[in-house]
Amino acid sequence: MIKTLTDILREELPDLDFDVQTSNDPERGHLSTNAAFFLAKRDHASPMKMAEELRSHLHKHAPSDYFEKIEIVAPGFINVWLTPDAIRSEFKRICKTKVWGKGKKRKETAIVEYSSPNIAKPLHVGHLRSTIIGDAIANIYDFLGYSVVRWNYIGDWGTQFGKTIVAYKKWGDREKIKKSPVEELSRLYVKFHEELKQHPELEDSAREEFKKLENGNKTNLKLWRWFKKESLKELSKIYNRLGVRFSIYIGESFYQDKMEGSVRSLIVDGLTKESEGALIVPLEKYGLSPGLIKKSDGATLYLTRDIANLEFRLDEYKPSKIVYVIANEQALHLSQLFAIADLRGLGEGVELRHVKFGLVLGEEGKKFSTREGGVIELGQVLNEAVKRAEQTIKERKASLTLVEAKRVAQAIGIGAIKYNDLSQNRLSDITFDWEKMLSLEGNSGPYLQYTYARLKNILRKARVVPKLKASALEENRDFAIVMKLAEFPEVLKRASQFYMPHYLANYLYELAKKANSFYQSEPVLSSTPEFRNVRLNLVKETVKILKTGLNLLGIETVEKM
Numbered sequence: 001m002i003k004t005l006t007d008i009l010r011e012e013l014p015d016l017d018f019d020v021q022t023s024n025d026p027e028r029g030h031l032s033t034n035a036a037f038f039l040a041k042r043d044h045a046s047p048m049k050m051a052e053e054l055r056s057h058l059h060k061h062a063p064s065d066y067f068e069k070i071e072i073v074a075p076g077f078i079n080v081w082l083t084p085d086a087i088r089s090e091f092k093r094i095c096k097t098k099v100w101g102k103g104k105k106r107k108e109t110a111i112v113e114y115s116s117p118n119i120a121k122p123l124h125v126g127h128l129r130s131t132i133i134g135d136a137i138a139n140i141y142d143f144l145g146y147s148v149v150r151w152n153y154i155g156d157w158g159t160q161f162g163k164t165i166v167a168y169k170k171w172g173d174r175e176k177i178k179k180s181p182v183e184e185l186s187r188l189y190v191k192f193h194e195e196l197k198q199h200p201e202l203e204d205s206a207r208e209e210f211k212k213l214e215n216g217n218k219t220n221l222k223l224w225r226w227f228k229k230e231s232l233k234e235l236s237k238i239y240n241r242l243g244v245r246f247s248i249y250i251g252e253s254f255y256q257d258k259m260e261g262s263v264r265s266l267i268v269d270g271l272t273k274e275s276e277g278a279l280i281v282p283l284e285k286y287g288l289s290p291g292l293i294k295k296s297d298g299a300t301l302y303l304t305r306d307i308a309n310l311e312f313r314l315d316e317y318k319p320s321k322i323v324y325v326i327a328n329e330q331a332l333h334l335s336q337l338f339a340i341a342d343l344r345g346l347g348e349g350v351e352l353r354h355v356k357f358g359l360v361l362g363e364e365g366k367k368f369s370t371r372e373g374g375v376i377e378l379g380q381v382l383n384e385a386v387k388r389a390e391q392t393i394k395e396r397k398a399s400l401t402l403v404e405a406k407r408v409a410q411a412i413g414i415g416a417i418k419y420n421d422l423s424q425n426r427l428s429d430i431t432f433d434w435e436k437m438l439s440l441e442g443n444s445g446p447y448l449q450y451t452y453a454r455l456k457n458i459l460r461k462a463r464v465v466p467k468l469k470a471s472a473l474e475e476n477r478d479f480a481i482v483m484k485l486a487e488f489p490e491v492l493k494r495a496s497q498f499y500m501p502h503y504l505a506n507y508l509y510e511l512a513k514k515a516n517s518f519y520q521s522e523p524v525l526s527s528t529p530e531f532r533n534v535r536l537n538l539v540k541e542t543v544k545i546l547k548t549g550l551n552l553l554g555i556e557t558v559e560k561m
């Protein structure tokens with residue numbers, strides 16, 4: 001039903017990010033949309049006038065028993081009342097559908113690239129954001145029926161390896177690397193930069209060592225392979241704890257022998273220029289600084305590898321979209337990459353998308369780090385979250401066995417971190433506020449998990465949920481929940497189209513709030529058979545959507561907490 005409304009509007013406004021929301025106030029109808037403002041902006045007209053036009057358009061295109069009335073409210077909102085029959089039949093449809101919101105399998109591949117840490121440089125929480133956001137986006141696309149390739153483009157090549165090799169040869173310790181490779185390699189990298197201040201000649205040694213690595217020097221190759229192996233082992237432990245997986249780990253080193261071909265194509269197409277001995281691709285046409293393809297010493301760059309990477313992806317997977325989940329800071333790099341793709345006519349018709357995100361700030365609003373030098377140990381951040389969740393559980397004195405409590409703490413702690421990230425607009429900087437993140441009240445992961453567990457408890461007590469008799473569905477009270485449930489598929493579409501997981505997170509929060517306040521005031525189990533039937537069905541569908549939605553965000557639900 002929301003679908004009908006949205007579909008009619010979408011036909012008019014295919015690319016605009018307007019929304020159709022269920023309203024919180026029955027006085028304002030069941031649904032309301034801001035679509036007229038978007039149309040007004042596009043057509044330089046007044047929102048009120050556009051709202052009028054939309055209203056007649058809606059009346060013309062909807063089934064005849066669909067709208068009860070449509071009201072326009074200054075400065076241009078459209079409020080919609082649906083007929084009780086429309087709402088009842090929608091609820092029947094929701095109850096009958098096995099997985100509400102799930103899309104049919106389609107023959108389209110989406111490559112979603114996320115996490116992509118550098119294994120010889122300090123990991124930072126930005127990589128945690130990329131991991132969390134990317135995983136959610138991949139899950140949503142998968143749910144909507146795409147074939148999703150989850151790609152971890154690890155930073156396993158580049159001059160930084162020269163630095164790490166120099167540092168290891170000078171100050172490294174085999175055992176320490178074995179014990180905690182990511183931390184130790186980061187430490188070496190940081191130490192290299194500290195020493196560099198006194199000993200600028202280290203820069204040359206690093207270049208030398210990397211050159212040797214590129215040329216296949218045995219010792220360096222062996223070191224590089226070992227660093228990589230140990231780091232990936234440790235990373236996969238973190239991914240396991242986060243419940244995140246990848247279909248492919250193809251990183252920068254893979255493109256070493258493919259870059260020459262890409263560079264040649266650029267030259268053949270006449271897109272390059274020499275500049276002070278280096279090879280560049282001028283990009284004034286796009287308002288961008290030139291893309292650096294080769295340094296004067298012949299070394300290739302991050303951008304060169306990404307060009308080869310893009311060509312490979314297009315050839316091998318024939319995707320309809322490639323989504324790069326990478327921090328705001330790399331916006332220029334991605335713009336250059338996409339501009340070069342455009343110049344070369346690569347991937348015409350393929351959507352290339354930089355899904356950007358802001359920084360993670362600590363509680364005082366400073367860049368989040370646990371240690372001098374910006375070295376952040378993701379494992380420790382996760383430990384901290386779980387420890388705090390354990391505390392919360394203890395305080396609640398829930399009747400859980402020791403084993404259950406451990407599992408619940410894990411789900412809540414990790415869920416809190418993920419939800420904190422995914423419930424905020426990804427473009428903004430987010431804060432890492434432990435208290436708020438782990439609170440059982442307000443817009444938090446634990447609150448949603450708690451709501452889920454509580455509703456699940458009602459179903460457990462009821463034992464069976466009878467087949468729906470929709471006629472008993474009460475106007476206003478029950479309708480409000482139905483409207484919210486009905487919104488789910490549209491929310492997913494919008495979250496996917498704009499790569500905004502917070503649309504989904506905030507929807508789940510709204511749903512949970514509605515469900516909580518409803519079941520606080522209306523009895524379910526003890527009401528008359530008629531109402532009991534309807535309400536149990538409402539609880540059941542709410543529970544299903546909460547679970548589906550949270551899982552799409554990569555958050556586990558727990559049955560008791």
Ligand code: ARG
Pocket residue numbers: 113116117118153154155306324326
């Ligand atoms: N490894 C890079 C970093 O940590 C991120 C890679 C992003 N992906 C890409 N295709 N460039 O900064």
